[in-house]
Amino acid sequence: QAFRRLYYDLDPDAQAKAIEAAMSQALAVARPVLTAHCEVAQRLGERLGLSDEIRRNLGQIYERWDGKGLPRGLSGEDVLPAVRLITLAQDVIALSDAVGIEAMAEIVANRGDGPYEAGLARLVSANAAVLMEGIGATVDRETILALEPDPPVMLDEAACEEAFLAIADMIDMRMPFTQGHSRMVADLAEGAGARAGLPAPDLRALRWSGFIHDIGELVVPVATWMRNGPLSVRERDAAQLHAYYGERALTSFGRDGDAMAGMVLRHHERLDGSGYHRKVGGSDLSPAARILAAAEAFQTSREERPHRKALSSEAAAAQLRAAVREGCICPEAAEAVLSFAGQPSRRALPRALAGMTPREIEVLRLIAAGFTAKEAARKLDISPKTADHHIESVYSKVGVTTRAAAALYAVEHGLVRPGETRA
Ligand SMILES: [Fe+2]
Numbered sequence: 001q002a003f004r005r006l007y008y009d010l011d012p013d014a015q016a017k018a019i020e021a022a023m024s025q026a027l028a029v030a031r032p033v034l035t036a037h038c039e040v041a042q043r044l045g046e047r048l049g050l051s052d053e054i055r056r057n058l059g060q061i062y063e064r065w066d067g068k069g070l071p072r073g074l075s076g077e078d079v080l081p082a083v084r085l086i087t088l089a090q091d092v093i094a095l096s097d098a099v100g101i102e103a104m105a106e107i108v109a110n111r112g113d114g115p116y117e118a119g120l121a122r123l124v125s126a127n128a129a130v131l132m133e134g135i136g137a138t139v140d141r142e143t144i145l146a147l148e149p150d151p152p153v154m155l156d157e158a159a160c161e162e163a164f165l166a167i168a169d170m171i172d173m174r175m176p177f178t179q180g181h182s183r184m185v186a187d188l189a190e191g192a193g194a195r196a197g198l199p200a201p202d203l204r205a206l207r208w209s210g211f212i213h214d215i216g217e218l219v220v221p222v223a224t225w226m227r228n229g230p231l232s233v234r235e236r237d238a239a240q241l242h243a244y245y246g247e248r249a250l251t252s253f254g255r256d257g258d259a260m261a262g263m264v265l266r267h268h269e270r271l272d273g274s275g276y277h278r279k280v281g282g283s284d285l286s287p288a289a290r291i292l293a294a295a296e297a298f299q300t301s302r303e304e305r306p307h308r309k310a311l312s313s314e315a316a317a318a319q320l321r322a323a324v325r326e327g328c329i330c331p332e333a334a335e336a337v338l339s340f341a342g343q344p345s346r347r348a349l350p351r352a353l354a355g356m357t358p359r360e361i362e363v364l365r366l367i368a369a370g371f372t373a374k375e376a377a378r379k380l381d382i383s384p385k386t387a388d389h390h391i392e393s394v395y396s397k398v399g400v401t402t403r404a405a406a407a408l409y410a411v412e413h414g415l416v417r418p419g420e421t422r423a
């Protein structure tokens with residue numbers, strides 16, 4: 001079925017020949033690829049902090065009971081128990097999809113002591129209907145977390161950083177031309193955010209969003225990204241939805257992922273609504289989201305793509321400024337990115353958001369969310385007097401005299417994040 005999709009544009013005769021040729025070469029092609037899968041999965045597992053046991057399993061994930069697996073041709077008891085189960089489960093799903101549950105049960109029973117351990121094969125085929133019940137239903141976050149053995153593993157800040165970086169590298173290594181893309185976007189976005197005077201929590205969210213902004217690309221076939229020519233409407237739609245899939249992936253992080261999810265969802269949106277996939281405009285784009293979009297656009301044009309060469313940093317800067325003139329990219333965000341990237345700027349970099357300092361932005365955010373000055377002071381670990389001082393300064397910079405007007409300013413400028421209100 002995969003080969004049929006690959007050769008979809010051939011006439012039936014040519015398609016049959018191409019599929020036959022591909023099948024005859026499949027093992028030779030698969031051996032180095034699957035060996036690489038195992039090696040890379042083990043390394044990424046290490047960086048994500050997975051246990052030794054899980055990493056050993058990952059190294060064997062294509063082995064089979066009868067010794068005909070890859071990469072080492074292990075057999076029988078040498079294949080780890082979890083691997084025996086997972087490889088069988090994988091085939092059970094594929095076979096059920098292809099031929100239905102009953103026929104799957106028969107095939108699995110016949111393959112006992114072949115690819116599958118006989119006892120497991122018998123167990124599965126005798127209980128096929130029960131085992132397949134509810135397969136394919138969405139499993140929510142709570143259910144998954146409840147399955148975690150005690151004590152649950154928590155990642156601290158440094159481990160999160162390393163885990164996001166590992167995911168970034170995993171996303172980027174699918175295509176030769178995106179190697180290092182997400183790392184660069186993260187660096188640019190965080191650096192530009194600092195130049196624009198955004199507060200520390202925004203900088204962290206920018207950095208981590210940069211790492212994983214393209215995680216939704218994993219849903220889209222590599223062949224689509226590699227195509228050197230116009231995409232079909234269906235392919236283009238699927239490719240553009242990677243921003244949406246990225247947001248979906250991040251919602252499984254719970255509330256901690258909200259700020260990142262919001263930015264990942266919008267990383268291809270444009271001020272004038274000409275981006276994708278929701279085609280929202282500037283009023284829906286926070287300063288941080290604008291910076292991520294500008295950093296992404298700048299970095300992407302410095303990389304090669306199948307249909308074009310990489311631009312020099314200078315040419316990429318000119319292109320970004322052209323996008324600013326067309327009203328697509330936020331001028332402040334673009335200048336912050338370019339100045340961080342060492343591109344000479346024609347104008348002094350304006351401080352974002354009415355010249356407020358990062359601390360003042362944090363204070364405004366809390367005030368807008370309904371916290372009193374005292375509470376805001378406690379949250380930020382500063383004295384109430386200092387908080388009052390910040391508030392006064394915020395009011396004068398924003399040009400308001402009341403909390404309500406300041407709160408409106410915060411909402412209008414994307415400073416109030418979901419889940420941050422007091423109520
Ligand atoms: Fe990207």
Ligand SMILES: [Fe+2]
Pocket residue numbers: 213214242267268
């Ligand atoms: Fe993207």
